[in-house]
Amino acid sequence: GENVEQHPSTLSVQEGDSAVIKCTYSDSASNYFPWYKQELGKRPQLIIDIRSNVGEKKDQRIAVTLNKTAKHFSLHITETQPEDSAVYFCAASITGNQFYFGTGTSLTVIP
């Protein structure tokens, strides 16, 4: 089955700096890649997603890039703010049903 690896497991950045989280996947049939943000004590929420026919997608301060050849995708957060502090999960899916998640990245934005 699909295997998703996520790095780093923890990340600390100064407010205003950029943060990058990287994921790799193993199954070339995966075609949907969502990113979820889980704030402390809250539910995971989708923040951005990308499909395999797109190389990059941007939504305000967050962007995701996908390299199908290398089988990796990344989340980029620019101008980080304290409210960006959370655990971020990447995922890959073939059918849109079963999501294979990474182990999560705990991001801390230092004011």
Add this chain to the structure above:
Amino acid sequence: EAGVTQFPSHSVIEKGQTVTLRCDPISGHDNLYWYRRVMGKEIKFLLHFVKESKQDESGMPNNRFLAERTGGTYSTLKVQPAELEDSGVYFCASSQGRGIYEQYFGPGTRLTVT
């Protein structure tokens, strides 16, 4: 619109006991998923319902876990008898229709088996 709800939020039980977790999906969502996150590890797929039918239960760890979705509305996940390794956060998610749609997650149930 109400989100996915789960009950209870926390459960502490002893090894060998039984626990039943409940999930209420977003109204009208045919797809319902159960996931589990063991501390520090990935959120792992358990199973997928389409309405009341089990579409994919390949992630269920063993036969101590039983999921149901009677009537295609809410779902329950029963663990009987519970073992120490069953501890973790159990998430439910729902999505609409067929194909690739956003999965909306519930807040999770934190299960601790002592």
